[in-house]
Amino acid sequence: MQKFISFIITVFIFTSSFSQTKYGKPEVHPIQIQNTFETWSAYQKKNIMLSRDFVALDASSKEISKEAFLNELINGNHIPIRLQSTDSVFYYKLFKIQPKSDTSIKATIGQTAFDELKNHKTEGKPFPKFSFTDLNGNIVSNETMKGKIIVIKCWYIHCAACIKEFPAVNALVEKYKTQKDILFISLAEDSPEQLNTFLARKPLSYSVIPDMKSYMNETLELNAFPTHFILNKEGVITKVVNSYESLEVALEIESKL
Template sequence: MKLSIIVLMTINTLTSVAFGQTRYIKTIEGSIVDTSTYAKLKAEKVEKIKSIMQTKDIKITIKDNFKEIRRTPDSLIYSYNWDIKIGDSKVKEEDKSFEPEDYLNKEFPLPTFTTFDNRTIGINSLKGKPTLINFWFTTCKPCIEEMPVLNGIKTQLKDSVNFIAITFEPTEKARAFLKNRKFNFIQIANAKKFTDSINMFSFPVNIFLDKNGIVIKIESGIPYIFDDKKRMKMGDGKEFLAALRELL
Protein backbone atom coordinates (compact mmCIF):
# COMPACT_ATOMS: atom_id res chain seq x y z
CA MET A 1 0.00 0.00 0.00
CA LYS A 2 2.78 2.46 0.88
CA LEU A 3 4.55 1.57 -2.37
CA SER A 4 1.45 2.46 -4.39
CA ILE A 5 1.24 5.83 -2.63
CA ILE A 6 4.91 6.58 -3.29
CA VAL A 7 4.65 5.70 -6.98
CA LEU A 8 1.44 7.72 -7.38
CA MET A 9 3.06 10.76 -5.77
CA THR A 10 5.98 10.43 -8.18
CA ILE A 11 3.71 10.36 -11.22
CA ASN A 12 1.65 13.29 -9.97
CA THR A 13 4.76 15.35 -9.31
CA LEU A 14 6.19 14.75 -12.75
CA THR A 15 2.95 15.38 -14.60
CA SER A 16 1.99 18.56 -12.77
CA VAL A 17 5.08 20.65 -13.53
CA ALA A 18 5.22 22.69 -16.73
CA PHE A 19 1.80 21.49 -17.91
CA GLY A 20 1.66 20.65 -21.61
CA GLN A 21 5.09 19.07 -21.91
CA THR A 22 5.45 15.29 -21.77
CA ARG A 23 7.80 14.01 -19.07
CA TYR A 24 10.43 11.34 -19.66
CA ILE A 25 13.01 9.81 -17.39
CA LYS A 26 16.53 8.73 -18.35
CA THR A 27 17.23 5.47 -16.52
CA ILE A 28 20.54 4.38 -15.02
CA GLU A 29 21.06 2.17 -18.08
CA GLY A 30 20.63 5.21 -20.34
CA SER A 31 17.25 4.48 -21.89
CA ILE A 32 14.44 7.05 -21.97
CA VAL A 33 11.11 5.95 -20.47
CA ASP A 34 7.74 7.54 -19.73
CA THR A 35 6.50 8.19 -16.19
CA SER A 36 4.38 5.05 -16.11
CA THR A 37 7.35 2.84 -16.97
CA TYR A 38 9.45 4.70 -14.44
CA ALA A 39 6.87 3.98 -11.74
CA LYS A 40 7.03 0.27 -12.63
CA LEU A 41 10.84 0.33 -12.43
CA LYS A 42 10.60 1.91 -9.01
CA ALA A 43 8.14 -0.75 -7.82
CA GLU A 44 10.45 -3.48 -9.13
CA LYS A 45 13.34 -1.91 -7.23
CA VAL A 46 11.39 -2.12 -3.98
CA GLU A 47 10.72 -5.83 -4.56
CA LYS A 48 14.37 -6.41 -5.46
CA ILE A 49 15.50 -4.78 -2.23
CA LYS A 50 13.15 -7.04 -0.30
CA SER A 51 14.56 -10.10 -2.03
CA ILE A 52 18.12 -9.00 -1.24
CA MET A 53 17.16 -8.51 2.39
CA GLN A 54 15.57 -11.98 2.29
CA THR A 55 12.47 -10.78 4.10
CA LYS A 56 9.19 -9.08 3.31
CA ASP A 57 9.02 -7.67 6.83
CA ILE A 58 10.60 -4.30 6.06
CA LYS A 59 9.49 -0.77 5.23
CA ILE A 60 11.05 0.84 2.17
CA THR A 61 10.83 4.51 1.24
CA ILE A 62 12.34 5.81 -1.99
CA LYS A 63 12.79 9.54 -2.41
CA ASP A 64 13.23 10.78 -5.97
CA ASN A 65 15.88 13.38 -6.74
CA PHE A 66 15.18 14.59 -10.27
CA LYS A 67 17.37 16.82 -12.42
CA GLU A 68 16.23 18.28 -15.71
CA ILE A 69 18.72 17.38 -18.44
CA ARG A 70 16.87 18.29 -21.64
CA ARG A 71 13.92 20.49 -22.63
CA THR A 72 12.07 20.82 -25.92
CA PRO A 73 8.83 22.64 -26.72
CA ASP A 74 6.84 19.46 -26.10
CA SER A 75 8.92 17.37 -23.68
CA LEU A 76 11.12 17.38 -20.60
CA ILE A 77 13.72 14.73 -19.79
CA TYR A 78 15.02 14.13 -16.27
CA SER A 79 17.83 12.12 -14.81
CA TYR A 80 17.42 10.90 -11.25
CA ASN A 81 18.95 9.28 -8.23
CA TRP A 82 17.21 7.65 -5.32
CA ASP A 83 17.53 8.09 -1.58
CA ILE A 84 16.51 4.68 -0.27
CA LYS A 85 15.49 4.35 3.35
CA ILE A 86 14.94 0.90 4.81
CA GLY A 87 13.36 0.30 8.19
CA ASP A 88 12.18 -2.66 10.22
CA SER A 89 8.40 -3.02 10.21
CA LYS A 90 8.54 -4.20 13.83
CA VAL A 91 9.57 -0.69 14.87
CA LYS A 92 6.44 1.30 15.64
CA GLU A 93 6.07 4.34 13.43
CA GLU A 94 3.96 7.10 14.96
CA ASP A 95 1.99 9.78 13.17
CA LYS A 96 4.94 12.12 13.63
CA SER A 97 8.34 11.37 12.17
CA PHE A 98 11.86 12.69 12.55
CA GLU A 99 12.17 15.91 10.54
CA PRO A 100 15.76 16.89 9.67
CA GLU A 101 14.67 20.47 9.02
CA ASP A 102 13.88 20.84 12.72
CA TYR A 103 17.52 20.25 13.64
CA LEU A 104 19.70 21.53 10.80
CA ASN A 105 21.89 24.52 11.72
CA LYS A 106 20.98 24.15 15.40
CA GLU A 107 22.78 22.62 18.35
CA PHE A 108 21.77 18.96 18.55
CA PRO A 109 19.72 18.33 21.72
CA LEU A 110 21.73 15.33 22.87
CA PRO A 111 21.10 14.63 26.57
CA THR A 112 23.70 13.19 28.92
CA PHE A 113 24.24 9.44 28.55
CA THR A 114 26.50 6.82 30.10
CA THR A 115 28.39 4.81 27.49
CA PHE A 116 29.20 1.10 27.52
CA ASP A 117 32.61 1.91 29.00
CA ASN A 118 31.05 4.10 31.73
CA ARG A 119 31.95 7.44 30.23
CA THR A 120 29.50 10.33 30.50
CA ILE A 121 28.69 11.95 27.16
CA GLY A 122 26.47 14.91 26.33
CA ILE A 123 26.48 17.58 23.66
CA ASN A 124 28.99 19.76 25.53
CA SER A 125 31.52 16.94 25.85
CA LEU A 126 31.49 16.48 22.06
CA LYS A 127 32.41 20.07 21.27
CA GLY A 128 35.88 20.74 19.93
CA LYS A 129 35.69 18.00 17.29
CA PRO A 130 33.26 17.15 14.53
CA THR A 131 30.89 14.32 15.44
CA LEU A 132 29.07 11.56 13.60
CA ILE A 133 26.10 10.14 15.52
CA ASN A 134 24.67 6.88 14.16
CA PHE A 135 21.22 5.66 15.23
CA TRP A 136 20.68 1.90 14.84
CA PHE A 137 19.11 -1.23 16.32
CA THR A 138 20.00 -4.92 16.37
CA THR A 139 17.55 -6.28 13.78
CA CYS A 140 17.90 -3.41 11.30
CA LYS A 141 19.57 -5.02 8.28
CA PRO A 142 20.85 -1.81 6.62
CA CYS A 143 22.15 -0.68 10.03
CA ILE A 144 24.15 -3.89 10.28
CA GLU A 145 25.35 -3.77 6.67
CA GLU A 146 26.77 -0.27 7.03
CA MET A 147 28.71 -1.03 10.22
CA PRO A 148 31.89 -2.24 8.45
CA VAL A 149 31.88 0.88 6.27
CA LEU A 150 31.43 3.13 9.29
CA ASN A 151 34.26 1.28 11.01
CA GLY A 152 36.45 1.99 7.99
CA ILE A 153 35.64 5.70 8.14
CA LYS A 154 36.55 5.76 11.81
CA THR A 155 39.84 3.98 11.08
CA GLN A 156 40.75 6.66 8.53
CA LEU A 157 39.81 9.67 10.66
CA LYS A 158 40.87 8.16 13.99
CA ASP A 159 40.48 10.50 16.97
CA SER A 160 39.91 13.65 14.91
CA VAL A 161 36.16 12.97 14.97
CA ASN A 162 33.78 11.77 17.68
CA PHE A 163 32.02 8.60 16.56
CA ILE A 164 28.88 7.88 18.59
CA ALA A 165 26.33 5.07 18.11
CA ILE A 166 22.93 5.21 19.82
CA THR A 167 20.23 2.54 20.05
CA PHE A 168 16.85 2.63 21.76
CA GLU A 169 17.23 -1.03 22.74
CA PRO A 170 18.19 -2.22 26.24
CA THR A 171 21.88 -2.21 27.07
CA GLU A 172 21.97 -5.99 27.63
CA LYS A 173 20.53 -6.69 24.17
CA ALA A 174 22.93 -4.30 22.45
CA ARG A 175 25.93 -5.71 24.33
CA ALA A 176 24.99 -9.27 23.38
CA PHE A 177 24.63 -8.30 19.74
CA LEU A 178 27.97 -6.48 19.65
CA LYS A 179 29.81 -9.50 21.00
CA ASN A 180 29.48 -10.95 17.51
CA ARG A 181 29.53 -7.72 15.48
CA LYS A 182 32.37 -5.24 15.28
CA PHE A 183 31.12 -1.68 15.63
CA ASN A 184 33.91 0.59 16.83
CA PHE A 185 31.85 3.65 17.75
CA ILE A 186 31.31 4.81 21.31
CA GLN A 187 28.16 2.91 22.23
CA ILE A 188 25.04 4.26 23.95
CA ALA A 189 21.99 2.06 24.56
CA ASN A 190 18.66 2.24 26.36
CA ALA A 191 17.94 5.60 24.70
CA LYS A 192 14.29 4.99 23.79
CA LYS A 193 13.03 8.02 25.69
CA PHE A 194 15.35 10.22 23.65
CA THR A 195 14.68 8.62 20.24
CA ASP A 196 10.93 8.80 20.88
CA SER A 197 11.24 12.45 21.89
CA ILE A 198 12.68 13.34 18.48
CA ASN A 199 10.23 11.05 16.63
CA MET A 200 12.95 8.78 15.28
CA PHE A 201 11.19 5.60 14.20
CA SER A 202 13.06 4.72 10.96
CA PHE A 203 16.67 3.62 10.90
CA PRO A 204 19.53 4.01 10.25
CA VAL A 205 20.03 7.75 10.65
CA ASN A 206 23.42 9.49 10.62
CA ILE A 207 23.80 13.01 12.00
CA PHE A 208 26.87 15.16 11.32
CA LEU A 209 27.79 17.84 13.86
CA ASP A 210 30.45 20.51 13.53
CA LYS A 211 32.96 21.34 16.26
CA ASN A 212 30.33 23.41 18.08
CA GLY A 213 27.73 20.66 18.18
CA ILE A 214 25.69 22.24 15.38
CA VAL A 215 23.86 19.88 13.01
CA ILE A 216 25.33 20.35 9.54
CA LYS A 217 24.06 17.31 7.70
CA ILE A 218 21.56 14.48 8.28
CA GLU A 219 21.52 11.32 6.20
CA SER A 220 19.75 7.99 6.45
CA GLY A 221 22.10 5.09 5.81
CA ILE A 222 25.24 4.86 3.71
CA PRO A 223 23.90 4.97 0.13
CA TYR A 224 23.52 1.65 -1.66
CA ILE A 225 25.17 1.44 -5.09
CA PHE A 226 24.93 -0.87 -8.09
CA ASP A 227 27.74 -3.17 -9.20
CA ASP A 228 28.68 -3.96 -12.81
CA LYS A 229 25.81 -6.43 -13.03
CA LYS A 230 23.30 -3.84 -11.78
CA ARG A 231 23.00 -5.59 -8.41
CA MET A 232 22.52 -3.40 -5.37
CA LYS A 233 25.17 -3.47 -2.65
CA MET A 234 26.34 -1.31 0.23
CA GLY A 235 28.40 1.69 -0.89
CA ASP A 236 31.88 2.62 0.27
CA GLY A 237 30.83 5.62 2.37
CA LYS A 238 32.94 8.12 0.44
CA GLU A 239 30.19 10.74 0.80
CA PHE A 240 30.27 10.39 4.59
CA LEU A 241 34.05 10.53 4.70
CA ALA A 242 34.14 13.67 2.55
CA ALA A 243 31.49 15.38 4.69
CA LEU A 244 33.42 14.69 7.89
CA ARG A 245 36.70 15.88 6.40
CA GLU A 246 35.06 19.17 5.48
CA LEU A 247 34.23 19.66 9.16
CA LEU A 248 37.78 19.15 10.43
Protein backbone atom coordinates (compact mmCIF):
# COMPACT_ATOMS: atom_id res chain seq x y z
CA MET A 1 0.00 0.00 0.00
CA GLN A 2 2.84 2.37 0.89
CA LYS A 3 4.52 1.70 -2.49
CA PHE A 4 1.24 2.45 -4.27
CA ILE A 5 0.85 5.76 -2.43
CA SER A 6 4.44 6.70 -3.29
CA PHE A 7 3.77 5.94 -6.95
CA ILE A 8 0.62 8.11 -6.94
CA ILE A 9 2.57 11.00 -5.38
CA THR A 10 5.31 10.64 -8.01
CA VAL A 11 2.77 10.73 -10.82
CA PHE A 12 1.03 13.76 -9.28
CA ILE A 13 4.31 15.70 -9.02
CA PHE A 14 5.25 14.68 -12.53
CA THR A 15 1.93 15.77 -14.08
CA SER A 16 1.72 18.94 -12.00
CA SER A 17 5.14 20.13 -13.13
CA PHE A 18 4.06 19.95 -16.75
CA SER A 19 0.79 21.78 -16.21
CA GLN A 20 2.89 24.82 -15.31
CA THR A 21 5.15 24.90 -18.35
CA LYS A 22 4.71 26.13 -21.92
CA TYR A 23 6.23 22.91 -23.26
CA GLY A 24 4.35 19.72 -24.07
CA LYS A 25 4.22 16.63 -21.90
CA PRO A 26 6.71 13.77 -22.34
CA GLU A 27 5.67 11.37 -25.07
CA VAL A 28 6.43 8.46 -22.71
CA HIS A 29 6.43 8.13 -18.93
CA PRO A 30 10.03 8.90 -17.80
CA ILE A 31 9.92 6.31 -15.00
CA GLN A 32 8.12 3.48 -16.76
CA ILE A 33 10.40 3.73 -19.81
CA GLN A 34 13.27 2.74 -17.52
CA ASN A 35 11.67 -0.55 -16.45
CA THR A 36 14.07 -2.56 -18.63
CA PHE A 37 17.03 -1.82 -20.86
CA GLU A 38 15.13 -3.28 -23.81
CA THR A 39 12.21 -0.89 -23.27
CA TRP A 40 14.50 2.11 -23.08
CA SER A 41 16.69 1.00 -25.98
CA ALA A 42 13.72 0.55 -28.30
CA TYR A 43 12.44 4.02 -27.38
CA GLN A 44 15.82 5.70 -27.77
CA LYS A 45 16.49 4.14 -31.19
CA LYS A 46 13.13 5.27 -32.55
CA ASN A 47 12.60 8.64 -30.87
CA ILE A 48 15.89 10.17 -29.70
CA MET A 49 18.42 11.51 -32.21
CA LEU A 50 20.98 13.57 -30.34
CA SER A 51 22.76 14.55 -33.56
CA ARG A 52 19.80 16.60 -34.78
CA ASP A 53 19.06 20.21 -33.88
CA PHE A 54 16.67 20.39 -30.94
CA VAL A 55 15.54 22.63 -28.10
CA ALA A 56 17.30 21.34 -25.00
CA LEU A 57 15.61 21.55 -21.60
CA ASP A 58 17.07 20.74 -18.20
CA ALA A 59 15.20 18.85 -15.48
CA SER A 60 13.30 22.00 -14.48
CA SER A 61 12.25 22.77 -18.09
CA LYS A 62 14.74 25.61 -18.47
CA GLU A 63 16.26 25.98 -21.95
CA ILE A 64 19.98 25.17 -22.02
CA SER A 65 22.56 24.77 -24.77
CA LYS A 66 22.94 21.48 -26.61
CA GLU A 67 26.46 21.19 -25.19
CA ALA A 68 25.21 21.58 -21.62
CA PHE A 69 22.47 19.03 -22.32
CA LEU A 70 24.95 16.46 -23.63
CA ASN A 71 27.28 17.06 -20.69
CA GLU A 72 24.44 16.28 -18.29
CA LEU A 73 23.86 13.00 -20.11
CA ILE A 74 27.57 12.17 -19.97
CA ASN A 75 27.54 12.72 -16.20
CA GLY A 76 25.18 9.76 -15.99
CA ASN A 77 22.28 11.02 -13.91
CA HIS A 78 19.69 11.78 -16.60
CA ILE A 79 17.90 10.31 -19.58
CA PRO A 80 16.57 12.36 -22.52
CA ILE A 81 12.86 12.25 -23.30
CA ARG A 82 11.17 13.93 -26.25
CA LEU A 83 8.24 16.20 -25.44
CA GLN A 84 4.99 16.22 -27.38
CA SER A 85 4.86 19.10 -29.83
CA THR A 86 2.40 20.53 -32.35
CA ASP A 87 5.13 22.20 -34.42
CA SER A 88 8.14 20.84 -36.33
CA VAL A 89 10.61 21.67 -33.53
CA PHE A 90 12.06 18.83 -31.47
CA TYR A 91 12.07 19.33 -27.68
CA TYR A 92 14.23 17.04 -25.53
CA LYS A 93 14.08 17.22 -21.74
CA LEU A 94 16.28 15.72 -19.03
CA PHE A 95 14.74 13.35 -16.47
CA LYS A 96 16.45 11.67 -13.55
CA ILE A 97 17.63 8.10 -13.95
CA GLN A 98 15.94 5.97 -11.31
CA PRO A 99 18.23 4.31 -8.73
CA LYS A 100 16.97 0.81 -9.64
CA SER A 101 17.22 1.29 -13.41
CA ASP A 102 19.40 -1.12 -15.38
CA THR A 103 22.96 0.22 -15.28
CA SER A 104 23.22 -0.46 -19.03
CA ILE A 105 20.80 2.42 -19.62
CA LYS A 106 23.14 4.86 -17.92
CA ALA A 107 26.20 3.43 -19.69
CA THR A 108 24.58 3.56 -23.13
CA ILE A 109 23.33 7.11 -22.70
CA GLY A 110 26.70 8.29 -21.41
CA GLN A 111 28.67 6.78 -24.29
CA THR A 112 26.21 8.03 -26.92
CA ALA A 113 26.26 11.54 -25.46
CA PHE A 114 30.07 11.51 -25.30
CA ASP A 115 30.32 10.67 -29.00
CA GLU A 116 27.66 13.22 -29.92
CA LEU A 117 29.38 15.98 -27.94
CA LYS A 118 32.67 15.30 -29.73
CA ASN A 119 30.85 15.46 -33.07
CA HIS A 120 28.97 18.62 -32.07
CA LYS A 121 32.20 20.43 -31.20
CA THR A 122 33.56 19.63 -34.67
CA GLU A 123 30.60 21.19 -36.45
CA GLY A 124 31.07 24.73 -37.73
CA LYS A 125 34.80 24.21 -38.42
CA PRO A 126 36.44 23.99 -41.87
CA PHE A 127 37.18 20.44 -42.97
CA PRO A 128 40.98 19.88 -42.97
CA LYS A 129 42.76 20.54 -46.26
CA PHE A 130 43.22 17.40 -48.33
CA SER A 131 44.12 16.05 -51.77
CA PHE A 132 43.64 12.34 -52.34
CA THR A 133 43.38 9.91 -55.24
CA ASP A 134 40.42 7.53 -55.31
CA LEU A 135 40.37 3.93 -56.59
CA ASN A 136 39.55 5.14 -60.11
CA GLY A 137 42.55 7.50 -60.24
CA ASN A 138 40.51 10.68 -59.75
CA ILE A 139 41.95 13.54 -57.68
CA VAL A 140 39.64 14.44 -54.80
CA SER A 141 40.52 17.67 -52.97
CA ASN A 142 39.08 20.78 -51.35
CA GLU A 143 39.62 22.57 -54.66
CA THR A 144 38.01 19.98 -56.94
CA MET A 145 34.94 19.88 -54.69
CA LYS A 146 34.57 23.63 -54.13
CA GLY A 147 30.99 24.84 -54.38
CA LYS A 148 29.56 21.37 -53.68
CA ILE A 149 27.85 19.76 -50.71
CA ILE A 150 30.14 16.89 -49.72
CA VAL A 151 29.08 13.73 -47.89
CA ILE A 152 32.05 11.81 -46.46
CA LYS A 153 31.78 8.28 -45.05
CA CYS A 154 34.70 7.05 -42.92
CA TRP A 155 34.97 3.27 -42.63
CA TYR A 156 37.07 0.10 -42.95
CA ILE A 157 36.46 -3.40 -44.26
CA HIS A 158 36.24 -5.18 -40.90
CA CYS A 159 33.75 -2.69 -39.40
CA ALA A 160 30.46 -4.63 -39.33
CA ALA A 161 28.34 -1.53 -38.71
CA CYS A 162 30.05 0.25 -41.62
CA ILE A 163 29.24 -2.57 -44.03
CA LYS A 164 25.71 -3.15 -42.74
CA GLU A 165 24.67 0.34 -43.87
CA PHE A 166 26.01 -0.08 -47.45
CA PRO A 167 22.54 -0.71 -48.96
CA ALA A 168 21.12 2.34 -47.17
CA VAL A 169 23.90 4.75 -48.14
CA ASN A 170 23.84 3.43 -51.72
CA ALA A 171 20.11 4.22 -51.79
CA LEU A 172 20.95 7.72 -50.55
CA VAL A 173 23.34 8.24 -53.47
CA GLU A 174 20.59 7.10 -55.82
CA LYS A 175 18.11 9.48 -54.20
CA TYR A 176 20.33 12.51 -54.82
CA LYS A 177 21.82 11.46 -58.16
CA THR A 178 20.07 14.30 -60.05
CA GLN A 179 21.48 16.94 -57.69
CA LYS A 180 24.88 17.63 -59.23
CA ASP A 181 25.89 19.86 -56.32
CA ILE A 182 26.03 16.87 -53.91
CA LEU A 183 29.07 14.57 -53.98
CA PHE A 184 29.62 11.35 -52.03
CA ILE A 185 33.14 10.22 -51.12
CA SER A 186 34.45 7.71 -48.61
CA LEU A 187 37.69 7.39 -46.70
CA ALA A 188 38.73 3.79 -46.05
CA GLU A 189 41.58 2.45 -43.89
CA ASP A 190 42.35 -0.41 -46.25
CA SER A 191 44.74 -0.81 -49.19
CA PRO A 192 43.63 -0.50 -52.85
CA GLU A 193 44.09 -4.26 -53.33
CA GLN A 194 41.98 -5.13 -50.30
CA LEU A 195 39.27 -2.67 -51.28
CA ASN A 196 39.03 -3.76 -54.89
CA THR A 197 38.56 -7.37 -53.80
CA PHE A 198 36.05 -6.48 -51.12
CA LEU A 199 34.00 -4.00 -53.18
CA ALA A 200 33.65 -6.52 -55.98
CA ARG A 201 31.43 -8.44 -53.55
CA LYS A 202 29.97 -5.51 -51.58
CA PRO A 203 29.59 -2.50 -53.91
CA LEU A 204 29.66 1.02 -52.51
CA SER A 205 28.32 3.86 -54.67
CA TYR A 206 30.66 6.43 -53.10
CA SER A 207 34.01 7.43 -54.53
CA VAL A 208 36.42 5.35 -52.42
CA ILE A 209 39.80 6.64 -51.23
CA PRO A 210 42.20 3.98 -49.83
CA ASP A 211 44.93 4.06 -47.17
CA MET A 212 43.25 6.69 -45.00
CA LYS A 213 43.89 5.13 -41.58
CA SER A 214 46.48 7.70 -40.44
CA TYR A 215 44.45 10.62 -41.77
CA MET A 216 41.29 9.49 -40.00
CA ASN A 217 43.04 8.65 -36.73
CA GLU A 218 45.46 11.59 -36.54
CA THR A 219 43.93 14.45 -38.56
CA LEU A 220 40.23 13.76 -38.04
CA GLU A 221 40.82 12.14 -34.62
CA LEU A 222 38.04 9.60 -35.11
CA ASN A 223 37.25 7.03 -32.44
CA ALA A 224 33.94 5.70 -33.78
CA PHE A 225 33.05 4.04 -37.09
CA PRO A 226 31.23 4.64 -39.26
CA THR A 227 31.47 8.42 -39.04
CA HIS A 228 29.79 10.63 -41.61
CA PHE A 229 30.63 14.27 -42.33
CA ILE A 230 28.48 16.73 -44.27
CA LEU A 231 30.32 19.77 -45.64
CA ASN A 232 28.54 22.81 -47.01
CA LYS A 233 29.54 24.53 -50.24
CA GLU A 234 32.13 26.60 -48.36
CA GLY A 235 33.86 23.49 -47.05
CA VAL A 236 32.59 23.94 -43.50
CA ILE A 237 31.47 20.91 -41.48
CA THR A 238 27.75 21.31 -40.87
CA LYS A 239 27.05 17.90 -39.35
CA VAL A 240 28.96 14.89 -38.00
CA VAL A 241 26.95 11.72 -37.33
CA ASN A 242 27.57 8.03 -36.67
CA SER A 243 24.50 6.41 -38.22
CA TYR A 244 22.75 6.29 -41.54
CA GLU A 245 19.47 7.42 -39.96
CA SER A 246 21.08 10.61 -38.67
CA LEU A 247 22.86 11.15 -41.99
CA GLU A 248 19.63 10.92 -43.95
CA VAL A 249 17.94 13.53 -41.76
CA ALA A 250 20.93 15.91 -41.81
CA LEU A 251 21.46 15.68 -45.58
CA GLU A 252 17.81 16.38 -46.29
CA ILE A 253 18.10 19.59 -44.27
CA GLU A 254 21.42 20.62 -45.87
CA SER A 255 20.20 19.94 -49.41
CA LYS A 256 17.34 22.40 -48.97
CA LEU A 257 19.46 25.32 -47.72
